[in-house]
Amino acid sequence: WKFSGIEKPHITWSFNGQPLEANERFQITETEDGTTTLSIHKAELTDKGVYTAKATNAVGEAEAKTTLNIAGIKPTLTNDLDATLQ
Structure with a gap:
């Protein structure tokens, strides 16, 4: 999503109403133009x-x-699919 304002907004993410913090699976990025992206690795x-x-x-x-x-x-x-069945 892209958010904009005269004063740059602070972005927070939540999941089912609970705060969501970035970690090894959830990556949160923000760009200078106000675009914020949440990427989920190995969903x-x-x-x-x-x-x-x-x-x-x-x-x-x-x-x-x-x-x-x-x-x-x-x-x-x-x-192992290469294993021989007996």
Whole structure:
């Protein structure tokens, strides 16, 4: 999302109403033009829900919300496919 204001707003993110902090899976970036991006690495089924970006400055606040739905997670193979079956 892109937020703008005469005074640059402070952006906070939340997930299902709870504060969301950047970590190894959740990367939050902001550019000089006011664009903020949340990237989720190795998404899990528990990551589905409502994500909110809230912009606040001395004049007021604005927010944008989106819902992330995850239909399923790609399976991974745990056995060696080259192994010979007996």
